[in-house]
Amino acid sequence: xxxxxxxxxxxxxxxxxxxxxxxxxTDAEGVARALSEFVAxxxxxxxxxxxxxSANADDVHxxxxxxxAGCPGSTMTRERLVEPTxxxxxxxxxxxxxxxxxxxxxxxxxxxx
Numbered sequence: 001x002x003x004x005x006x007x008x009x010x011x012x013x014x015x016x017x018x019x020x021x022x023x024x025x026t027d028a029e030g031v032a033r034a035l036s037e038f039v040a041x042x043x044x045x046x047x048x049x050x051x052x053x054s055a056n057a058d059d060v061h062x063x064x065x066x067x068x069a070g071c072p073g074s075t076m077t078r079e080r081l082v083e084p085t086x087x088x089x090x091x092x093x094x095x096x097x098x099x100x101x102x103x104x105x106x107x108x109x110x111x112x113x
Contacts, residue, residue: 028055030089032110035062039081041112043068051107053098060086061096063107069099 032052043050048068053061062082064074071077078097086095098104 027057027090028052031055031060031086032108033113034085034089035082035110036113039077039085040110042081043077044112050110051103052110053104053107055086055090055093057090058093059096060090060093061098061104062086063104064097064099065101065103069101071099074099 032055035050035052040050043064046067048064048066048071051063051065053063055061062078064071064077068074068077074097078095082097083095086093
């Protein structure tokens, strides 16, 4: 299977006074929407579940569970699916991906749309 992902360059994102135009209140919503539109379906197809633990303009934390918990392929999932998708919404965010059977407190399950 070949997956094509467009990664937005920093200059593609709208700016105001040298700052990102993304407000902190919409970061989590935008990241959740982007993950549900693309990544969640692929994770679910492999028997995994995707959770958004936290998201802001600087950091995004995503957690995989189900068959993805502890999977050696999670590094590829982060690099090839999660990071490009997140960076389309928050270009400068650091992406943290964790795996395991225990779902972090406050995490929101992301379902495929």
